[in-house]
Structure formats: structure tokens, C-alpha cells
Amino acid sequence: MELLRRRSLFPVLLIAYACSVKYTVTGQINCNIVGLDSCVCDTPQGRIDLTSIANSDGTPRFKNIQGETFERYEYSYNPCYGFQTGTNGCGINGAVNAACQEETSFDDQYSCGLTSTETFKYYSNGKTELQYDGGEGGRITVVEVICDESATTPSIRSFDDGDVPYRYDFQLRTECGCPGRCHGSKPKPGGGAGGSDKSGAIGLTLIFLSLFGLALYxxxxxxxxxxxxxxxxxxxxxxxxxxxxxxxxxxxxxxxxxxxxxxxxxxxxxxxxxxxxx
Structure with a gap:
């Protein structure tokens, strides 16, 4: 009887193991955090925070991005806060856009995704993506975020919709794509989780204490x-x-x-x- 029970548990354990392996390979975390901007993600390696590389004044952080597949298209993109291009710009009814496409030869513009749909995805292999839905004609935008500690100035590439129609792929390379590297309005110097330069604050504290001690003397x-x-x-x-x-x-x-x-x-x-x- 005991042997029969063990045999009946074997398929269950096998299925559980297969699921765990699948998650290890392709596991995904939707890391939108309540109370934080949608371009902030807590990962097992630390927090990824893109707010410091985004414009918060209603303008796109990245403009005139040349498409590498179709040269007649240019793109604008702004993570976190999006942008508006005016009454004649891309988007419908003044919606806040994350990405826009412009066909330069005809001056036509199309929204490629709305900021309100921004989803930050983190995969178990370390890959991170931002996805935006709700663009005109069913357009969506997927931005792969590349961790590059030397990229103190972010750069972006556009691959148009070469593989999947109306899916526009971008690659954003920035130090802020590294866990723990950036926080809030400005990047943390030194990099890495918890890596910060406190020498300036310590120096000012020592000067203040010295002057205070002299006055007290x-x-x-x-x-x-x-x-x-x-x-x-x-x-x-x-x-x-x-x-x-x-x-x-x-x-x-x-x-x-x-x-x-x-x-x-x-x-x-x-x-x-x-x-x-x-």
C-alpha cells in the first residue's frame, strides 16, 4: 500500500519539478509597485529605477530616433511619465504617449503605446523589459533595458516592427538598468546595490564639528x-x-x-x- 502511494505521488512531483525548471528558464515578474512609478522594479538583485533618465515636463527624453529597419521612420520615447505632442501630434484625445512613430516623408504620426499601460517585466535570466499597449491601430512598444554601468548617458536604438507587425522594439542602454545603480531623481554614484559616495557628507560634517568645537571653546x-x-x-x-x-x-x-x-x-x-x- 505504501509503495502504491509513493508511485501515485511520483507524477505530481515530476510535474512540480518541470514547472520549477520552466520558471527558472523563462520565469517572469511583473514588478509594478503600488505607490511607486511604473518604471521602478524590485528584483532579487536590487531595485531598478528609471525615473532619473525620464523627462517629467511633458516632453520626450529621446527624440528623432532613427529606425534601423525602415529609415523613413523616426521615433520619440519617454519612460515613466510619457509626453504629449500637441493637438496635431500622435495619440488620440490628448492621451499621454510613451512612444510615437513619425513617417518623415509624409509627416504622419502614430502613437505606439500609452504610458498608462506601462508594464515593467523582469525575467529570471536577468532580462528586463518595458511594454506599452494601446497605440493606434493596435500598436505596442517593447523596450529592452540593458544594464551598462559605463552608460552614464543613456542611449536608445529602434528596430521598428521588423519581426512582428505593429510591435515596435527598442533597446535602451543605461547604467540605471543595473539593479541598485540609480535611485529617484539622480543616479547613485559608485554603482551597485548600496554603493554610494559619502565622503563629501563626511567631510562637511567634520568641518562643521570643528567650527562648532572652536566656537564652544x-x-x-x-x-x-x-x-x-x-x-x-x-x-x-x-x-x-x-x-x-x-x-x-x-x-x-x-x-x-x-x-x-x-x-x-x-x-x-x-x-x-x-x-x-x-
Whole structure:
């Protein structure tokens, strides 16, 4: 009986294994996230965020993209926020377009997909795509996003609808296609998930703390010397002898350094200063 039960479970396990292999090879995640722009995708390797390479002023980020299959066509494209081309432009009833096609010889324009239909797809093999539906005449646009950490300035190619009629394929190459590389309105320096350059912020913090400590030193010192030691005038300043002579020490050091360098340049003397004569 036990053997019969094990045999009955074998086909189920086999089917489950086959499904898992299929997902590993061709698995897809629709990664539209509630509350975030539709061109943001959380992947197992980190977040892909394309918002920093998109125009948010109603104009296309990429213009006059020459089709590589049919040279008479040019395209415009803007991820995330789309664009409008005016009353005589592509689209219907002022819809916000993600991509538009223009036939340059006749000045005809067609919407190739609406921003409202934008879908971000991530595949288990690392491939990422943006898809837009709702274009005129059933047109759709598919943009393959290529991760290229050296592509600090994004570039795009158009392959027209050479393979499938009314499906317009693009290839967008950008550092922001790499998980964790970009975030929000500007790219994260350094790249990679969590890779950021904090040296500037640390430097400013150290400068602020140094100035704050110096000010605190003078305030506390003046209060103590005035009320505890009954000092007045310049004697209220802690270590006032040092602070009043410091400008002259800086001047002497600068003059000594300047004269030493000038002596080396003019005479080639290894020790041109008066200190060597002593």
C-alpha cells in the first residue's frame, strides 16, 4: 500500500519539478509597485529605477530616433511619465504617449503605446523589459533595458516592427538598468546595490564639528575667565597670547616657504634660506 502511494505521488512531483525548471528558464515578474512609478522594479538583485533618465515636463527624453529597419521612420520615447505632442501630434484625445512613430516623408504620426499601460517585466535570466499597449491601430512598444554601468548617458536604438507587425522594439542602454545603480531623481554614484559616495557628507560634517568645537571653546573659555578669574578685555580670551601671535606666525611661515621655493628656482641652491647659515 505504501509503495502504491509513493508511485501515485511520483507524477505530481515530476510535474512540480518541470514547472520549477520552466520558471527558472523563462520565469517572469511583473514588478509594478503600488505607490511607486511604473518604471521602478524590485528584483532579487536590487531595485531598478528609471525615473532619473525620464523627462517629467511633458516632453520626450529621446527624440528623432532613427529606425534601423525602415529609415523613413523616426521615433520619440519617454519612460515613466510619457509626453504629449500637441493637438496635431500622435495619440488620440490628448492621451499621454510613451512612444510615437513619425513617417518623415509624409509627416504622419502614430502613437505606439500609452504610458498608462506601462508594464515593467523582469525575467529570471536577468532580462528586463518595458511594454506599452494601446497605440493606434493596435500598436505596442517593447523596450529592452540593458544594464551598462559605463552608460552614464543613456542611449536608445529602434528596430521598428521588423519581426512582428505593429510591435515596435527598442533597446535602451543605461547604467540605471543595473539593479541598485540609480535611485529617484539622480543616479547613485559608485554603482551597485548600496554603493554610494559619502565622503563629501563626511567631510562637511567634520568641518562643521570643528567650527562648532572652536566656537564652544571660545564661549566657555571667555565665561570661565571672566566670572571665575575676574579677567577683562583681551585677557578674557583663553590662551590669548597664542591667538594674538598666530597671524604673525602664519605670515612668517608663508614668507619662509615662498623664499625657499624662489631660491630653489632661481639659484638651484639646495638650502637657500637663512636658517642654513645659522
Amino acid at each position: 571660545f564661549v566657555i573659555g571667555i565665561v570661565v575667565r571672566k566670572y571665575r578669574f575676574q579677567k577683562s578685555g583681551r585677557e578674557m580670551i583663553p590662551n590669548h597670547e597664542f591667538w594674538f601671535v598666530l597671524p604673525y606666525l602664519i605670515k612668517d611661515g608663508a614668507l619662509f616657504t615662498f623664499n625657499s621655493i624662489r631660491g630653489l628656482v632661481l639659484r638651484g641652491d639646495k638650502s637657500p634660506s637663512d636658517y642654513d647659515k645659522l
